[in-house]
Amino acid sequence: MELFNFLKDHILFINLxxxxxxxxxxxxxxxxxxxHTPLMSGSNAISGIVIIGAIILVRQSEPTDYVALSxxxxxxxxxxxxxVGGHAVTDRMLEMFKKK
Amino acid sequence: MIYLELFYIVSTVLLxxxxxxxxxxxxxxxxxxIAAVGMGLAVxxxxxxxxxxxxxxxxxxxxxxxLGSLIGLLYAKKVKMTDIPGLVSLFxxxxxxxxxxxxxxxVYKFDATQSLGFMGTTYLALFVGGVAFTGSLIAxxxxxxxxxxxxxxxxxxxxxxWLVGCISLILFQIYNPSLYPFLPLVILAASLIYGLSFVWPxxxxxxxxxxxxxxxxxxxxxxxxxxxxxNMVMLLGGIxxxxxxxxxxxxxxxxxxxxxxxxxIGGFGSAVHSIAGERRNIEKxxxxxxxxxxxxxxxxxxxxxxxxxxxQAQKACKELDNTLSNKGIHVNYAVHPVAGRMPGHMNVLxxxxxxxxxxxxDMEEAxxxxxDTDICLIVGxxxxxxxxxxxxxxxxxxxxxxxxxxxxxxxxxLKRSMSTGYSGIENPLFSNKKTKMLFGDAxxxxxxxxxxIKTMD
Numbered sequence: 001m002e003l004f005n006f007l008k009d010h011i012l013f014i015n016l017x018x019x020x021x022x023x024x025x026x027x028x029x030x031x032x033x034x035x036h037t038p039l040m041s042g043s044n045a046i047s048g049i050v051i052i053g054a055i056i057l058v059r060q061s062e063p064t065d066y067v068a069l070s071x072x073x074x075x076x077x078x079x080x081x082x083x084v085g086g087h088a089v090t091d092r093m094l095e096m097f098k099k100k
Numbered sequence: 101m102i103y104l105e106l107f108y109i110v111s112t113v114l115l116x117x118x119x120x121x122x123x124x125x126x127x128x129x130x131x132x133x134i135a136a137v138g139m140g141l142a143v144x145x146x147x148x149x150x151x152x153x154x155x156x157x158x159x160x161x162x163x164x165x166x167l168g169s170l171i172g173l174l175y176a177k178k179v180k181m182t183d184i185p186g187l188v189s190l191f192x193x194x195x196x197x198x199x200x201x202x203x204x205x206x207v208y209k210f211d212a213t214q215s216l217g218f219m220g221t222t223y224l225a226l227f228v229g230g231v232a233f234t235g236s237l238i239a240x241x242x243x244x245x246x247x248x249x250x251x252x253x254x255x256x257x258x259x260x261x262w263l264v265g266c267i268s269l270i271l272f273q274i275y276n277p278s279l280y281p282f283l284p285l286v287i288l289a290a291s292l293i294y295g296l297s298f299v300w301p302x303x304x305x306x307x308x309x310x311x312x313x314x315x316x317x318x319x320x321x322x323x324x325x326x327x328x329x330x331n332m333v334m335l336l337g338g339i340x341x342x343x344x345x346x347x348x349x350x351x352x353x354x355x356x357x358x359x360x361x362x363x364x365i366g367g368f369g370s371a372v373h374s375i376a377g378e379r380r381n382i383e384k385x386x387x388x389x390x391x392x393x394x395x396x397x398x399x400x401x402x403x404x405x406x407x408x409x410x411x412q413a414q415k416a417c418k419e420l421d422n423t424l425s426n427k428g429i430h431v432n433y434a435v436h437p438v439a440g441r442m443p444g445h446m447n448v449l450x451x452x453x454x455x456x457x458x459x460x461x462d463m464e465e466a467x468x469x470x471x472d473t474d475i476c477l478i479v480g481x482x483x484x485x486x487x488x489x490x491x492x493x494x495x496x497x498x499x500x501x502x503x504x505x506x507x508x509x510x511x512x513x514l515k516r517s518m519s520t521g522y523s524g525i526e527n528p529l530f531s532n533k534k535t536k537m538l539f540g541d542a543x544x545x546x547x548x549x550x551x552x553i554k555t556m557d
Contacts, residue, residue: 003217005217006117006216006217007217010217010327013327016337017335021342021343022343023340024344024347025340025347027120027344028119028123029347030344031123032125032201033437033447034125034444034451035122035123035128036444037442038122038128038132038444038448039444040312040315040348040442040444041187041188042122042135043119043122043315043319043341044118044188044192044315045135046135046139046341047192047318047337048119048194049115049326049337050199050202050229050322050324051143052197053322053325053328053331053334054198055147058161059147059157059161059205060153060155061153061157062155070203071201071205072160072201074201075201076160077164077168078194078197078201079194079198080169080172081172081175082172082194084169084172084173085171085173085187085191087136087139087171088172089176089188090132091129091133092176092177093448094128096181096448097129097269097451
């Protein structure tokens with residue numbers, strides 16, 4: 001019953017989730033194989049969006065709670081590497097494709 | 101101040117648009133930049149947006165972002181194009197690790213007020229993030245040659261047992277949240293171990309599937325964390341990555357004619373299948389022989405595989421291509437969808453060497469061209485040209501579509517030594533009458549052939 005309530009409270013989220021799954025399928029389904037690698041590293045960079053969770057964690061931590069602060073800190077560093085590095089390396093690859 | 105949250109919508113649209121543009125060659129670069137702007141905007145909003153229990157801690161956040169950006173840029177600048185698959189896995193692992201850090205923290209913040217669904221979601225984020233983290237690290241280690249494959253008969257049973265164990269632990273924990281305070285840490289450890297044991301036995305030739313799958317898992321972890329923080333961008337961004345990663349995984353599986361379950365459970369490479377007797381009939385050839393044959397060919401097809409990446413031979417291929425083209429010989433490249441260690445791996449390397457799109461043929465095109473091909477030059481490809489896939493029902497790769505090089509007139513295989521492919525499967529192509537083997541470093545061999553052909557008129 002509790003699970004049912006959770007689903008009910010998040011019904012909008014769940015709808016969105018389903019729609020986005022289909023949207024993701026549609027967007028990617030016909031991608032040419034030449035773009036598989038850039039697409040993967042680009043979407044990999046986007047998965048670093050989890051950084052927002054780490055930012056919220058740090059913002060909500062007591063300034064003296066060093067355990068929370070440092071794990072949030074490490075989380076942000078790692079996710080930033082994922083985001084910034086991912087987009088940068090994707091750009092480097094696509095630049096090579098562009099030359100011709 | 102409520103308006104700030106509206107900008108999350110803008111950043112979601114930018115992410116969608118960016119991903120859409122990334123999947124078409126002419127707009128891909130712009131798409132990547134647009135997605136990056138969307139990410140930046142989302143991060144900015146998450147810092148400025150007013151939230152409950154805000155303690156600021158801005159220095160921590162900005163410091164971490166600066167440090168992370170610096171490391172990320174450095175990595176991205178320095179990496180060799182041949183090492184891209186490893187780098188993508190590593191970055192992916194970092195994203196998963198971030199999900200682990202935040203989820204374990206949220207878990208320890210639980211009091212009696214959380215619903216089962218909320219707790220379950222948080223633990224799921226912890227589990228999926230943990231698997232993506234250690235799984236990606238192992239994939240990185242394998243691609244960097246630091247971790248060897250670990251195959252044995254029991255790994256698939258162990259994995260199944262362990263997976264069920266992880267889920268049972270999570271269920272037990274959300275129904276008895278305060279019984280054992282250390283249990284969340286046990287769940288964390290179990291998830292990390294599952295990531296290791298799940299990827300470790302999977303062979304190198306299956307890496308394109310695994311990397312795409314791990315990518316999807318990180319996206320799903322991000323989406324679950326988005327539900328935990330009630331944050332739309334995280335949810336949508338994560339799901340987009342998750343679903344696109346799954347599509348790519350399925351495309352890779354289809355290219356190998358295998359089901360995802362078959363890849364995960366293994367079997368590829370773990371089956372010992374050898375035709376030892378045929379090994380003796382291998383015919384070696386020399387640089388000068390290959391050079392003369394190429395000089396007098398009309399159509400040459402270069403077939404790159406992981407060995408080209410290892411030998412960094414892509415530029416040498418392009419130079420040979422230039423020399424031959426100047427002498428009026430047609431040179432094309434045949435690329436199998438799962439050649440290399442990640443989806444599209446060979447395309448990136450050939451692009452790095454300035455090979456034009458029009459010369460790169462996909463499997464169907466190439467198979468239609470082989471009958472007119474005088475010489476197939478196989479540069480470090482193995483399983484994707486293995487004819488057992490067509491005619492040997494006992495072979496572990498039977499049924500996988502391959503580049504049918506045997507339709508061509510002559511085949512030259514550049515290979516370091518007479519070992520089997522990464523997947524450990526014997527390749528009868530090497531002992532075929534049409535095939536000649538040229539042992540040695542692929543890059544050096546190609547450079548020597550090129551030098552030799554240049555001196556001919």
